[in-house]
Amino acid sequence: MVATTEVIYQRPDSFTDVHTHYCPGCTHGIAHRLIAEVLDEMGLREQTIGVAPVGCSVFAYRYFKMDFVEAAHGRAPAMATGIKRVLPKNTVFTYQGDGDLASIGMAEIMHAAGRGENITVIFINNAIYGMTGGQMAPTTLPGMKTTSSPFGRDVEMAGYPIRMAEILATLDGTGYVVRRSLHNAPNIRKAKKAIRLAFETQQRGLGFSMVELLSSCPTNWKLDAQAALDFVADQMIPVFPLGDYKVNPALESLKV
């Protein structure tokens, strides 16, 4: 008998060979990996330009083996617009958190989507500001305790969470806008398919694409890793329902 080995799992080519700085139990690593796998599968690594945000993923460019720029807080969609308009054949994506995209960068994301910029946005929604140490985000759930809503988000005082996927889907410039979750394996597989479709949207010139990924932040939620994933499933999904909010008909027949 001849022993054979088969590689069933390895670091994607679109990754660099370094450890990330993310906390244990954080889902940024999963989101990064899904993007890298998709870019590998589509053979896009060498033509892709990533735009990193300000937030926990500020150093995203260290982990992807491709050209990358680092935007100011919230401005990634504007920066991506500037790049894509002069390099229309390249693949351009932004990676943004909820403070970056839904608070300080609200104007930039809305208008990039409104213009139908042919870029892909990966939106990490973990309902909190991670890097600055757990302050209230525009997506923080009602009643949720953060360091700047210490008695729980009081909607009378601090308003309600903002549902970005639903809002952006109303804009005619969008080609693909969906929300997925990273809290367990079946959902991670669905998230990967969505990321693939988002990049396919860009490849086909069908307009703005965004995948919102419900993510966990055990450190700032002050939960262990499993409890944080349960929080996504039990508390976040009811407020941020998973689903396809906009799918260009040209994508519907696409099997990925």
Place this chain on the structure above:
Amino acid sequence: MAKEFLKGNHAFAEAAIRAGVEAFYGYPITPSTEFLEYMSKRLPALGRAFVQAESEVAAINMVYGAACTGKRVMTASSSPGVSLMMEGISYIAGTEVPAVVVNVMRGGPGLGNIAPSQGDYYQMVKGGGHGDYFPIVLAPASVQEAIDYIGLAFDLADKYRSIVHVIVDGNMGQMMEPAELPPMREIPETAPDWAVRGAKGREPNILTSIYIDPADEEVTNLRLLKRWKEIEKNEVLYKEYDLDDAEILVIGFGTAGRVASSAIREAREIGIKVGLLRPITLAPFPSERLLELTDQVKRILVVEMNSGMMLDDVMKIVKGKVPVEFYGRMGGMTPLPDELFDEIQRVSQNTGPGAEDPREDWIPRLEKIIAGEK
């Protein structure tokens, strides 16, 4: 090429196109709007990029993105809009990518008005955005000069991977005068080696302004400073008028300098030995030439359309060797040649010691003018 009768903002935009600008991202604001309008028509016709952004904040960040691709990119705005752009300008400086910003300045602070001003001198010349960086600042005084120096601005931006500001006031954006446009330059086919255009067959390029380790940031700050010292050595530009035998030196930039040159001609006619130093580069400032002139002239008059901002730089260089006086109009008021002629005449007769702050003597004179007493 022959001279044409050109509107300032249109001419500046066409000059940028001929210098090879591949993208313009902007937001409408008076008195620079015609710049954007012109680009919205011309750039798509040439297959180049134009976006009317949702704000000046977005516009400058689009500029930042395109600058990272190594293509020539610019924006144009006016004072309040440029304030909004300061965030992106600091990032562009910190990332060491080239970009050109044209500021058609208007009266301020705040909403101010839409009349011509030089009140953004500090903001443009001293940085304006956060952090340790040094913008190159060009201040043309005619439509022709603006055409010429917008081309130069792109060359300097590329040469030093620097932000370059071209500052004019609303007069120049709005006026029409004869000028000659340069021929269309070829767009380079190759990318600079630092540009992001996809890591095909090479290691990835990362463009960022973050240096999380202070030791690395310090090295970056030092690199920027040493580059600035090179710029100071190589790129100073100014124009001189009637300085050979001058005893009175007038210093003014942009429109104020141009109005002063008319007043000087008039003053020469009545025998006043007066000349003009008109800085083209406000940063780097023509310090060396000014220092030389302090050995020659008996008195200096600084003329500006602000409260005496360049004046502070002049005082720092002159160091009390020669008395310095000041005349400024503010708030969107442009001085008339007659006003400056009167000032030159007054200064030529004044033999008193220089004031520590020349504004102190100027304020009551301006108050009289505002009251219509003069």
